Amino acid sequence: MEPGTLSTFLKRGAIWGFIVVELIFFTVAGEFLSLSDKAFMDLDNMLLLFKQSAPIGIIALGMTIVMINGNIDLSVGATFALSAVILLDCMTWPFFAGLGDWVIPVAWGLALLTGIALGAINGLIVWKTGVDAFIVTLGSMLGYRGLVFMYNGEQPTSHLNWTLVDFAEAQWLGLHTATWFLIVMTAAIWFLMNRTVHGRNAYAVGDNRDAAVNAGIRVGPHIMINFMIIGFLASLSAVVFYSESGSVNPNDGELYELWVITAVVLGGTKLTGGAGSILSTLGGVLAIQLLRKGLGHIGADTETVNLVIGCILIAVLFLDRQLNLKGKEELRV
Amino acid sequence: MTEQTPALRLEGIVKTFPGVRALDNVSFSVMPGEVHALMGENGAGKSTLMKVLGGIYQPEEGRIVVGEESVVMTSPLEAKSKGIVFIHQELSLAEELSVAENIYLGELPRKRFGLVDWDRLYAQTDEILQKLKVGFDARTRVGDLSIANQQMVEIARALTVDAKAVIFDEPTASLTDAEKVVLFDVIADLQSHGVGIIYISHRMEEIFKITDRISVLRDGQYRGTLTTAETNEDEVTQLMIGRKLDLRRNVSHHELGGVAIEVRNLSCGDLFHDVSFKVRRGEVVGFYGLVGAGRTEIAETLFGLREPSAGTILLDGEETVIHSPIDAIAKGISLVPEDRKGQGLVLGMNCRDNMTLPQIDDLKAGPFVAEGSEIAIFDQYRDRLDIRTPGWKQQVGNLSGGNQQKIVIGKWLSMHPNVLIVDEPTRGIDVGSKSEIHNLIRELAAQGYAVIVISSEMPEVLHVSDRIVAMYSGRIMCTFTSEEVTEDNLIQAISGITTDTAA
Numbered sequence: 001m002e003p004g005t006l007s008t009f010l011k012r013g014a015i016w017g018f019i020v021v022e023l024i025f026f027t028v029a030g031e032f033l034s035l036s037d038k039a040f041m042d043l044d045n046m047l048l049l050f051k052q053s054a055p056i057g058i059i060a061l062g063m064t065i066v067m068i069n070g071n072i073d074l075s076v077g078a079t080f081a082l083s084a085v086i087l088l089d090c091m092t093w094p095f096f097a098g099l100g101d102w103v104i105p106v107a108w109g110l111a112l113l114t115g116i117a118l119g120a121i122n123g124l125i126v127w128k129t130g131v132d133a134f135i136v137t138l139g140s141m142l143g144y145r146g147l148v149f150m151y152n153g154e155q156p157t158s159h160l161n162w163t164l165v166d167f168a169e170a171q172w173l174g175l176h177t178a179t180w181f182l183i184v185m186t187a188a189i190w191f192l193m194n195r196t197v198h199g200r201n202a203y204a205v206g207d208n209r210d211a212a213v214n215a216g217i218r219v220g221p222h223i224m225i226n227f228m229i230i231g232f233l234a235s236l237s238a239v240v241f242y243s244e245s246g247s248v249n250p251n252d253g254e255l256y257e258l259w260v261i262t263a264v265v266l267g268g269t270k271l272t273g274g275a276g277s278i279l280s281t282l283g284g285v286l287a288i289q290l291l292r293k294g295l296g297h298i299g300a301d302t303e304t305v306n307l308v309i310g311c312i313l314i315a316v317l318f319l320d321r322q323l324n325l326k327g328k329e330e331l332r333v
Numbered sequence: 334m335t336e337q338t339p340a341l342r343l344e345g346i347v348k349t350f351p352g353v354r355a356l357d358n359v360s361f362s363v364m365p366g367e368v369h370a371l372m373g374e375n376g377a378g379k380s381t382l383m384k385v386l387g388g389i390y391q392p393e394e395g396r397i398v399v400g401e402e403s404v405v406m407t408s409p410l411e412a413k414s415k416g417i418v419f420i421h422q423e424l425s426l427a428e429e430l431s432v433a434e435n436i437y438l439g440e441l442p443r444k445r446f447g448l449v450d451w452d453r454l455y456a457q458t459d460e461i462l463q464k465l466k467v468g469f470d471a472r473t474r475v476g477d478l479s480i481a482n483q484q485m486v487e488i489a490r491a492l493t494v495d496a497k498a499v500i501f502d503e504p505t506a507s508l509t510d511a512e513k514v515v516l517f518d519v520i521a522d523l524q525s526h527g528v529g530i531i532y533i534s535h536r537m538e539e540i541f542k543i544t545d546r547i548s549v550l551r552d553g554q555y556r557g558t559l560t561t562a563e564t565n566e567d568e569v570t571q572l573m574i575g576r577k578l579d580l581r582r583n584v585s586h587h588e589l590g591g592v593a594i595e596v597r598n599l600s601c602g603d604l605f606h607d608v609s610f611k612v613r614r615g616e617v618v619g620f621y622g623l624v625g626a627g628r629t630e631i632a633e634t635l636f637g638l639r640e641p642s643a644g645t646i647l648l649d650g651e652e653t654v655i656h657s658p659i660d661a662i663a664k665g666i667s668l669v670p671e672d673r674k675g676q677g678l679v680l681g682m683n684c685r686d687n688m689t690l691p692q693i694d695d696l697k698a699g700p701f702v703a704e705g706s707e708i709a710i711f712d713q714y715r716d717r718l719d720i721r722t723p724g725w726k727q728q729v730g731n732l733s734g735g736n737q738q739k740i741v742i743g744k745w746l747s748m749h750p751n752v753l754i755v756d757e758p759t760r761g762i763d764v765g766s767k768s769e770i771h772n773l774i775r776e777l778a779a780q781g782y783a784v785i786v787i788s789s790e791m792p793e794v795l796h797v798s799d800r801i802v803a804m805y806s807g808r809i810m811c812t813f814t815s816e817e818v819t820e821d822n823l824i825q826a827i828s829g830i831t832t833d834t835a836a
Contacts, residue, residue: 195701197693203682204690210676214636214668215691215744216659274681 015267015283018316019290026294033298040297047174049289054178055080057285058237059256060263061189062230064281067264068193069226070206070273071126071133076234077256078144079118083235084248085151087111088159101163112235118144119231123224141257148250160246168244178240182282185233190278202226207274262313263288268320338401340365340529341386341417341498346395348385355381356392359555361548363498363529368520370540370561371533373550374573374791379533382550383500387419388412399497416497420487420504428476433458435475436490461489465519481512488519498529505539506625517543535623537566537828549573566828567821574791574820590614592650593783594635594666594752599644604630605807608644612752612783617774619798620787622827627807628787629671632754635785636668637661648751662691667745669738671756671787677741678729685711685725688744714743718773735766742773753777756787771797791823805829 023041030040038045059076066073090096090110096103118140125136151157168177175183193199205212205219212219242248267284269276288309295305339362348356356378363369373379384390386397388406396403399415406412412419426435433454434441442450442457458471467485469478475486484504491499501520505513520530520543532544540547541561549556549572556572595611605627612618620628633639635646637655645652648664655661661668670676678687689696689707696703696710711725718739722732729740738758745753758774759767774797778784788794794801801813803826810826 191701197697197702200686200690200693200702204679204686207679207681208675211679212690213638214658214670214676216662217690218659274679 014316014319015280015287019283019287022287022290022294026290026297029298030294040294045293047171047176047179049286049293050179050182051176052293053285053289054176054182055237055241056256056259056263056288057182057282058185058240059230059234060260060267060281060285061185061278062233063260063264064267064269064276064278065189065193065202065226066133066230067261067269067271068206068273068276069202069223070209071223071226072137072261072271073119073122073133073227073230074137074257075118075122075141075144076230076260077253078141078148079115079231079234080238080253080256081148081248081250082118082144082151083111083114084238084242084252085148085157085250086114087239087242088157088246088248089151091159091161101161104161104164104167108239111239112232115231115233115235115238116228117231119228119234120224122231123227126227127220127224145250145254152250154250156247156249158247164243165246168240178244181236181240185236186278186282193278198222198225203274205273259288262309266313266316337364339363339398340367340400340527341531342398343382343386344396344398346382346385346392346397348381348390348392355553356385357553358395359550359553360395361555361558363531365497365527365529366524367546368524368530368532368544370544370547371531371550372535372540372547372569372573377550377573378553379550380502381553383419383502383533386412386417386500413494416495418491418494418496418499420484420491420499420501424480424483424487426475426483426486428474430475431471432462432469432473432475432478432486432489433471435486436461436471436493438490457493458489461492464492464522465489467515479512481508481515484508484516485519496523496528498531499523500531500533502533503535503624504532505534505536506623513539535828537569537825540569541566566825570821570824573824587615587779589616590781593648595647595650596631596635597645597647599631599634599641599646601630601634601639601641603807604639605804608809610802610809610812612785614751614781614783615778616799617778617784617786617797619794619801620785620804621789621791621794621801621823622804624789625806626804626827628804629756632668632670632756632785632787635661635666635752635754637666662748662750665749665751667748667750667753669741669745669753669755669758671760673734673737673741673760678737680728680730682729683726684715684720684722684729684732684740687729687740688714688747691744691748710747711743714747717746718743719769733766734762735769738762738766738770739773742770746777750782752783752785754785754787757789758786759788759790759793767793791820794823795820803827 026040059080063073063076087107087110091103091107096106099106122133122137122140125131126133129136170177172180193202201212201217201222204215205217205222209219238253263284264276264281265271265284266287267277267280267282269281291309291312292305295308300308342362344360346356346359347354359378359382361369371379371382381390385392386406388408388411391407397406398404399417404415406415427438430438436458437454442453444450455471462469462471465485465488467482469482475483478486504516508516520532523530532540534540544561546558546560547564547569548558549569551573559569559572590613592611593614597609599608600606608631610618620631622628630639634641635655637657637660646655647653653664655664655666674680679690685707688711693702693707696706708725714720715722720736720739720743722736729737732740742755755774758770762770771793774784774786778799786794786797795815795818799815801815801818801823803810803813803823805827806829810829811822813822
């Protein structure tokens with residue numbers, strides 16, 4: 001066995017192991033503590049869990065790319081909200097009145113374009129100014145959120161299109177539409193990161209930017225494309241979610257960036273870039289959703305849920321650090 | 334002077350590393366009020382000796398005597414408390430803090446409740462600064478000072494303790510001539526206060542100007558001490574490189590092709606000036622000089638990482654402008670960088686991915702990377718360069734330095750460049766792999782590549798080069814052919830002594 005294979009395996013498999021532990025714990029604890037008679041691992045419950053994981057999960061895929069690339073995007077929550085506003089509002093524009101249900105793809109297209117454009121702005125600023133992505137997207141997070149409020153004030157933006165709701169609530173092979181979107185995007189992004197030149201470059205740029213420049217990779221445009229991808233995914237997440245709910249509050253999507261980052265980090269992606277895995281991110285997303293659902297199942301309230309997730313996040317990163325430290329002589333701080 | 338007790342004495346110091354006797358029975362002493370030069374080639378053991386003195390390494394044998402007290406240095410802090418102070422080449426200052434805070438870092442004067450006694454701090458600092466006659470005060474932010482003045486802050490730090498001996502490690506590497514004068518005044522002042530000074534430098538000029546005696550190390554052994562006033566550059570050089578060692582290599586002579594790259598009057602700001610040279614196909618041109626002589630900067634300019642401020646670059650006789658590394662690669666220039674881990678490799682990636690990094694765009698099958706062709710390329714260059722790795726899946730970070738370097742070289746060879754620039758090809762590489770890399774460089778030349786080798790190691794430059802360009806503070810001093818070069822000439826050229834431009 002090659003050196004490091006075991007620890008690599010442990011690290012890769014860790015998040016799925018954690019999910020199994022969660023399932024067992026909540027099943028057993030649920031027997032004693034749950035107020036309902038339903039088992040935790042009920043099929044409907046699990047299907048719902050996948051569906052509820054989709055909004056955060058789809059964005060987390062994009063965040064994984066951006067973080068592997070050595071950047072971060074804090075503006076995803078605001079992008080999510082703004083795309084949702086565009087999606088719902090444009091269906092009511094008189095301009096599109098004659099389209100009938102054909103307004104749906106148009107609305108989707110516009111919403112997705114919004115996301116791509118917002119991402120492109122982030123990427124362009126990071127590329128051209130060289131300012132840290134954390135700062136740039138902190139600024140755009142505030143800015144994009146401002147746009148959401150400018151659009152409709154404090155009022156929610158609502159529009160229900162029943163064809164759309166039917167589509168969003170549909171189940172195919174037992175899985176909800178949202179779940180399918182999550183699965184398809186996970187597969188697509190996995191291929192992007194593991195099989196294409198773009199994916200290879202993303203790891204190289206994140207791990208050693210100087211070496212990437214020396215190898216002739218166009219780092220600036222590369223980074224911008226990744227911000228466009230995460231913008232697209234944030235708006236896709238909005239499209240999937242609001243097709244069903246039909247109403248967006250100007251505060252929607254707040255703190256999404258933090259939940260997304262939590263999921264990605266739980267999945268083992270490094271904040272410093274260069275390492276990370278799409279499938280583990282999916283694991284991270286599911287683990288968080290399980291935790292929320294499971295704690296709810298045994299009667300814990302939202303505050304407790306947040307406290308527990310916070311503690312687990314720190315514990316996981318500590319463990320990860322210990323695993324990484326082993327064999328390496330690192331300076332103690 | 335002979336009547337006095339030395340300020341600092343080293344007796345029979347031995348320090349070994351696995352496979353290397355880094356210091357072999359080294360003894361020498363510094364008198365109070367003496368400036369004692371310590372000279373030797375790179376790798377002669379100077380830095381190891383200083384690390385022993387500074388308490389970073391523990392010697393296996395020998396003892397250190399400060400004044401009349403035999404001491405065991407266990408930590409840098411202890412060395413300082415014994416009055417041994419280092420002025421390092423790389424400064425270790427907190428740029429955002431004031432001069433005073435830097436000087437008393439870790440031992441700020443305090444008032445009651447642990448509050449900092451700012452008045453006393455600034456008063457004490459200003460007192461020291463006055464002694465040094467510098468043009469800034471205790472409240473200045475260190476980041477706002479010039480490099481020379483930052484060095485003064487380091488020196489001021491040295492003066493806060495009752496220094497018995499002060500060690501200057503290449504202190505003038507980043508100083509202008511005017512700043513050097515100030516530094517030498519300070520050294521003279523320390524000297525007049527009876528402090529013993531060890532002055533480490535490669536620059537003969539300075540050595541002969543300010544030192545009293547010169548001790549020479551070679552291959553970890555003490556080779557003798559000369560009185561500066563009674564010796565000359567040739568004698569010192571002789572001592573540094575040993576007997577007329579003929580390191581001239583067994584170069585296979587082959588036909589040279591046309592001029593692959595020519596540089597005319599190239600300058601880049603303060604980094605290098607008016608540099609002109611040609612490299613023909615099949616030729617290895619070595620660039621030799623001290624750290625900071627501008628060699629790496631020339632390489633970076635040729636590779637499109639820096640923009641020249643003047644001059645022209647001709648590739649195959651045609652004038653060209655290189656805008657970026659992408660451009661350089663497209664025009665057939667490759668750079669194996671000085672900092673292999675920092676600039677050459679993506680350590681977290683496997684061998685294959687590192688090797689094909691610059692060309693995966695050309696290795697696509699539809700939208701996907703053609704891993705099959707990647708593996709084929711890796712296999713080809715693994716065999717050609719004899720890269721020892723369990724397989725392409727191995728993370729590059731786990732390979733030895735020599736194999737890592739071969740991956741970088743393979744990466745560029747697989748791009749079929751015309752000009753290959755290799756910066757410090759064997760830095761941090763063990764002796765066995767070193768000669769492999771040297772042979773490889775010769776072979777590449779024989780195959781018709783134009784090769785530029787930048788190195789700080791004289792044996793290396795002598796061994797691989799057909800011609801040697803000697804640089805000193807951003808200028809080309811001389812160009813030697815391998816037939817005419819001697820170690821003496823070379824060492825003098827890079828120390829800024831001779832200025833005659835030979836062939």
